[in-house]
Amino acid sequence: MNRARTALVIGGGIAGPAAAMALRKAGVEASVHEARPGTADGAGVFLTLGSNGLAALEILGADARALEAGFPTPGILLRGGGGKELGVSRISAADPVSRTLRRSDLYRAVRDEALGQGVRFEHGKRLVEARDTGDGVTAVFADGTEASADLLVGADGVHSTVRRIIDPKAPSPSYGGLLNLGGHARGVKADAEPGSYVMVFGRKAFFGYVLSPDGEVWWFANVPCKHEPARSELEGISADAWLERLKGLFARDAGPAVRILEATDPSDVMTASPLHLLPHLPHWQRGRMVVVGDAAHAPSPSSGQGASLAVEDAVELARCLRDVPNDPLARFERLRRPRVERIVKAAARVNSSKAPGPVGRVLLEAFLPVVLRSAASGRQVREVYGHRIDWTASAA
Numbered sequence: 001m002n003r004a005r006t007a008l009v010i011g012g013g014i015a016g017p018a019a020a021m022a023l024r025k026a027g028v029e030a031s032v033h034e035a036r037p038g039t040a041d042g043a044g045v046f047l048t049l050g051s052n053g054l055a056a057l058e059i060l061g062a063d064a065r066a067l068e069a070g071f072p073t074p075g076i077l078l079r080g081g082g083g084k085e086l087g088v089s090r091i092s093a094a095d096p097v098s099r100t101l102r103r104s105d106l107y108r109a110v111r112d113e114a115l116g117q118g119v120r121f122e123h124g125k126r127l128v129e130a131r132d133t134g135d136g137v138t139a140v141f142a143d144g145t146e147a148s149a150d151l152l153v154g155a156d157g158v159h160s161t162v163r164r165i166i167d168p169k170a171p172s173p174s175y176g177g178l179l180n181l182g183g184h185a186r187g188v189k190a191d192a193e194p195g196s197y198v199m200v201f202g203r204k205a206f207f208g209y210v211l212s213p214d215g216e217v218w219w220f221a222n223v224p225c226k227h228e229p230a231r232s233e234l235e236g237i238s239a240d241a242w243l244e245r246l247k248g249l250f251a252r253d254a255g256p257a258v259r260i261l262e263a264t265d266p267s268d269v270m271t272a273s274p275l276h277l278l279p280h281l282p283h284w285q286r287g288r289m290v291v292v293g294d295a296a297h298a299p300s301p302s303s304g305q306g307a308s309l310a311v312e313d314a315v316e317l318a319r320c321l322r323d324v325p326n327d328p329l330a331r332f333e334r335l336r337r338p339r340v341e342r343i344v345k346a347a348a349r350v351n352s353s354k355a356p357g358p359v360g361r362v363l364l365e366a367f368l369p370v371v372l373r374s375a376a377s378g379r380q381v382r383e384v385y386g387h388r389i390d391w392t393a394s395a396a
């Protein structure tokens, strides 16, 4: 492939705008093509952007809005359902400190930064097909329009279309056995340090909460569910019904879960969604097409790293396009795969500990402190959260 001068980025979530900014920094003119007709304001509840993700955004000159929209989140206190303290896990490097922010605020932050840097966005552009023409690539959208460039970057999330175009035999993301939902509560006392999470391995489900600086409690629940429910089935369950169900699930656990749920207005509850994982994708790239972010490697939300890895991908892809004359996409895959798959694997272990059953729960409470000690060790925290990309170093 000759040096790419232009790129079509498919997907305007987190990886997409970040990739477009990074590519521009490397001298590749990139535009973003997003399926949704409008912006993602209001999508999902909240997430953590790790120190490593913030540092990658800083390289793009795009960290200010995310820093401003979030609050510092240094760690997690883990408890058993009986109230026993199981340990403390650090989820941040010293500088910058990881941030918790509403998902919609992060989407808006990266999009606004990209727009400010001159990236062009096109909405209502759902990619359905892409053709490698040898000297370029042509994207075909559901509305019948087409666009062409030297390169196509699939930043189209966990249910990626680009992934399947690159490799029709690519595995589909698997259902992780948990439903996720969350919300916000006001006027309730929660025994927590502002900014740090408390997470409870409850008897029947997993509950996490964090106190925001303005006194709101942001919470989420992971509810074990053996078979993946259809989207229509989940949409048919009202927020009121979910709140009642969750109160029942957490009734026997120590801690403020039930009080938090009672203080939650149903309009502040996010619709439940099944958790999907994509632990290993055999081919990240082919010819003039490549996938980044969740399209390449969707870790469980237990990793707290999905968004951060997506931004890291963007910066590394740009570095490879800037520095590697032959097969920069293959170099990108080789550079990223080991780190990403290590993090995805570790998160899958945490995921399975969220629904262990009664016997597993006793073992969990006995062994989690040991696991945590290793996860919170300086080396592990440094590897995940202390990871820094050197933009000035050559990727060749």
Ligand SMILES: Cc1cc2nc3c(=O)[nH]c(=O)nc-3n(C[C@H](O)[C@H](O)[C@H](O)COP(=O)(O)OP(=O)(O)OC[C@H]3O[C@@H](n4cnc5c(N)ncnc54)[C@H](O)[C@@H]3O)c2cc1C
Residues within 6 Å of the ligand: 010, 011, 012, 013, 014, 015, 016, 033, 034, 035, 036, 040, 044, 046, 047, 048, 049, 050, 125, 126, 127, 128, 155, 156, 157, 158, 159, 160, 161, 180, 292, 293, 294, 295, 301, 303, 304, 305, 306, 307, 308, 309, 310
């Ligand atoms: C409940 C939950 C909690 C999470 N918590 C955390 C956390 O604490 N920390 C963290 O780092 N990560 C977390 N994550 C993961 C994080 O949200 C994702 O890893 C991150 O959003 C990945 O960014 P992305 O841009 O790759 O994908 P997405 O954000 O999913 O964006 C993909 C975009 O592509 C668009 N698209 C899809 N198909 C097409 C198409 N055919 N054509 C054009 N556009 C298309 C979509 O509309 C979307 O806008 C969580 C995820 C979930 C579901």
